[in-house]
Amino acid sequence: MTGPVRTRFAPSPTGELHIGGLRTALFQWAFVQANGGELILRIEDTDQSRYVEGSVENIYEGLRWLGIEWAEGPDVGGPHGPYTQSERLEKYHAVADELRARGRAYRCFCTSERLAQLRKDQQKDGLAPGYDGRCRAVDPGEADERARSEPSVLRFRMDRTGVTTFPDLIRGEVTFQNSLQDDFVILKTDGFPTYHLAMLVDDHDMEITHVIRAEEWLASGPRHLQLYEAMDWPAPHFAHLPLLVDRDGRKLSKRFGDVAALDYRDRGYLPEAMLNFLAFLGWSLDDHTTHITADEFARVFTLDRVVPNPAFFDVERLDALNGHHIRALTPAAWCEHVGEWLDRDLPADIPRPLGADLVAALAPLLQERVTRLDELAGLSRFIFGELPDYPADLLTERIKGDTELATRTLDAAIPAVEAVAPDDWGLEPVEAALRGLQDTLDLKLRKFVSVLYVATMGAPRGIPLFDSVALLGRDEALARLRGARAKLA
RNA sequence: GGCGCGUUCGUCUAGAGGCCUAGGACACCGCCCUUUCAAGGCGGAGAUCGCGGGUUCGAAUCCCGCACGCGCUACCA
Secondary structure, eight states: OOSOOEEEEOOOOSSSOBHHHHHHHHHHHHHHHHTTOEEEEOBOOOOGGGOOTTHHHHHHHHHHHTTOOOSBBTTTBOTTOOOBGGGOHHHHHHHHHHHHHTTSEEEEOOOHHHHHHHHHHHHHTTOOOOOOOGGGGSOHHHHHHHHTTSOOEEEEOOOOSSEEEEEETTTEEEEEEGGGOOOOEEEOTTSOBOHHHHHHHHHHHTTOOEEEEEGGGGGGHHHHHHHHHHHTOOOOEEEEEOOEEOTTSOBOOGGGSOOBHHHHHHTTOOHHHHHHHHHTSSBOSSSSOOOOOHHHHHHHOOGGGBOSSOEEOOHHHHHHHHHHHHHHSOHHHHHHHHHHHHHHHSOTTSOSSOOHHHHHHHHHHHTTTOSSGGGHHHHHHHHHSOOOOOOGGGGGGGGTTOHHHHHHHHHHHHHHHHTSOGGGOSHHHHHHHHHHHHHHHTSOHHHHHHHHHHHHHSSSSSSOHHHHHHHHOHHHHHHHHHHHHHHHO
């Protein structure tokens, strides 16, 4: 096969873009990038009953989130359009007619009841289920006649002799016994093609050289190969990617929970982290690389380094990667994220716009402390609004319930902070004052500092204390310390 | 049931006959750093390479058998 490498991402608009689909698209994209080829986006909406409004837009958005771009597609057009299958019906019918003319397809009038019964019987007898070819015998002329008044489908006449073998770029030669194949439907009663026919026609028209898809398609390989043969069209290369599975080793499904790609974005995962995570699910660069950027992935990706075995979608690793990429962000880029997510997640009663200076001061303190962007508001809330009420117990939670120590700490801290003149207020003086408590109390800071964390931010953990107190301002800081002291009284 | 694919630390993987007393990363544990929490640094534990046979001087790597898992088995893709 000569000419540029062309592959396609062909999702069905049946809902939100599936995370497994995004992974497939990512590999396809990297493959064409690395080989100087083109990615085509095609919408496979041949099952009208499963169409969900808004799906197509969701697919575009999901792909763009990771920076995946396509050269041809429904939105950008291209020389092989249209790129939506429901708009290509006449093309499928033309090929269906040709297949019939070649004696490779025939009308079938079997009812779904008969088919169901057939399947049941076959199952009972331990036979491979499949259409028994009953309508193969109907005379074509008679079939046309009947088709005028009777619903029918078009079936492909499979060659049931010998074997079908094809090289899968990831697992090598794969062989199937043709005797186990059956005559599958290529045109449904409603006149729409099934996946098999539509794929054949479109991939040929669109000059697809590499079909890269998930492993669930492997078993239908013989159908596709025979379809190509029947039309005397050269078959593309096939590569079946390993499945993404859940903890039980099953194909990722709604049961697993988070399968919608964009939900990850909405929960605060960075696209660079998701890309990095997905890239190493079934693929590796060498024996030590664990971090990768989109540019590098697109440069070094090869199909021969894709493994054939399924990969567990481990969110724990995604989290680790997200933390890594958050920390790798430049201060400016990070600050922008913080502003955006705080604006999104902070309670509505906090006035907007949020103070830019405060956000800028806060951002660096948060960068090493979150793994997801949706944690930002929780850690920052205390500084923007009123301190939420907390139980007195919390003050002594990390000092083994030592109320006496908590009392002494606050009694020492209040005058120490008061001693910082309003005009001098700032990080340095606050830190000096608070560190001075070590002498006053004759204790290491770490022994009592948790009391002050709770007093100022309502939790024994959070962003650094000195910064928090300084950012809060003298009056508010004092008020909170006094409030805490009152809880112990 | 049938067919296909798969099987290396808990997880993702490196490994294409001797470099493997099996490497890396996440998670886990410990230590250091330290104003909490993190982050970071250092170290540890963790895989008889699914099992059984072969081939070979030598096998995670080649061959055969078995087991298990998953996928497909629709007028869904």
